[in-house]
Amino acid sequence: MDNQNLIVSVSPHIRTARSTRSLMLEVIFALLPAAAVGVVFFGLYALALLLSTTAAAVLFEYLYNRLTKKPLTIGDCSAALTGLLLAMNLPATTPIWQAVLGAAIAIVIVKMLFGGLGYNFANPAITARIILMIAFTDSVGAAVFPRGVDLVSTATPLAELKTGSMPSVSLLDLFLGRCGGALGETCALALLIGGVYLIARKIITWHTPVAFIGTVFLGSYLRTGTIEGALAYTLSGGLFLGAFFMATDYVTTPSTKWGRTIFGFGCGLLTLLIRFYGAYPEGVSFSILLMNILTPYIEHWTLERPRGGVAHE
Template sequence: MENKAYDNLIVSSAPHFVSEVDTSRIMGAVLLALVPAFLVSTYVFGFRVITLTLVCVVACVAFEYLFNKLTHKKQTISDLSAVLTGVLLAFNVPSNLSYIIAIIGCFVAIVIVKCLFGGLGQNVANPAITARIVLLVSFTTQMTTWPLPRSIQTADAVTGPTPLGILAEGGGAMPSNTDIMLGFIGGSIGEVSAIALLLGGLFLIWRGIISPITPVCFIATVGVFALAAGQDPIFHIVAGGVMLGAFFMATDYATTPILPLGKVIFGIGCGVLTMVIRLFGSYPEGVSFAILLMNILTPHINNFCENRMYGGGKK
């Protein structure tokens, strides 16, 4: 005979804490935090920022829907994680990138990096970062042809190097740090305005969506490394993808450490690797490679921090 009193004894898998904050709300907050940078990029590069971002979002959602449909899995597109992946991937490419190449990147991010590893929370690397690196290696010319801001385009020049590219080549007119912070430079869609990204990052910290530990350690390490190398620390912090990576990539729940010490190690590691690649590598920018390498090390960082906190099973 059924006894309703025993219904309260049914135990389900973790988490057991009931909260109004769920995956879709978190993803929605991150998308909202990206709006300032999106608006600046649209102003700087024009309408194609909107169309390319929409193509990436639609492709990512479609790939996740089709994968779940074909594998008879529960649909997960409503959690907005595929939407966020599409936006972040668009933010990591030039605004003039071919739509076909962008869709290939979306396939890599959603199907290969995310879904084949079990879906959200099971992927070992950030999908957008990994897809960006795959596109960079596979379509180097297209991924390194940077549109100039509309305000400085001329009949003879509509594309040009990024500030980090100018630094790596050792010549050319370098934009001021103010121009870089405001976004009046060439580069990827999501890296042109350090101030807009900073506002979005501070919003996420204020809402409690991300911890400030990793972004602070990442940015501070870049600044200290640049200072030790005799270069302008402000330039290295605001140029390139440091702000985008620190606040929106290196804080991914699934691919970054859990404990505070792990977040410190992760942030410092990202900063060091970024600067090593920038100053000594063949690529002028190292943020994506740095975050991916630290994603790979995340399980080991977690094990180290857990053993340090709880003990390593010593007899």
């Protein structure tokens, strides 16, 4: 009997099938309905934008790995996810070179320079989106509308809400995504399907999205005094994309259930403040980035005490 090459390792000797790579692939899968709606509504250029940004993100991570002579990490698919999320957060008319620059910012500056996946404190896609928005106000800050939408107004629903009026599109159009906004953020229905899938598959928990969306809904109701007004605020802008897919990023948000609840509530509150009183019509990205910074503290406050642990002197 050949006993020479037995592997000796510390238990456990079996692992769950779910890996970093499979998690990332499932999140990408869950984003596909919203991305597909974006392509249908905004046209083939949107598809080109999605593909080039995703490919660029993977390429930048590959180049960074090679240049720093570190093991390749593109196989974990997190770079692809970041690229896809970035494209979905950009207007469908963004010049490709700007989107590719955004991918470089997200991957190289926000993620890899901090140590790669797991060590970045801010959400790469969101940070890159904010930088692009400030740098290229004309293109990335632009209001872009789907093809065939009967344009009554040239403002996005949130910009209209900002002026105190209801959006010129119906609530149903807001829910289905027939309104102005970023490539992948307009169709609340598709994002909801993806988000529910992630919760059902136990990839994310319900705490952050429910707290985030719930806070925005309640706050908007208090301000407008009508269910319609509250729904208009809730279904507009990047709330669903942010709440289900970016405020739930493992790396940059708390890992405890109460921490996630607080994180979602904080995001909701900041979003409301920016939407109601800020210079920008939309505050989802800023709110998530700000809460990213608070994450270590929220985590610390909400850690559970070890069971059976007695106080030490």
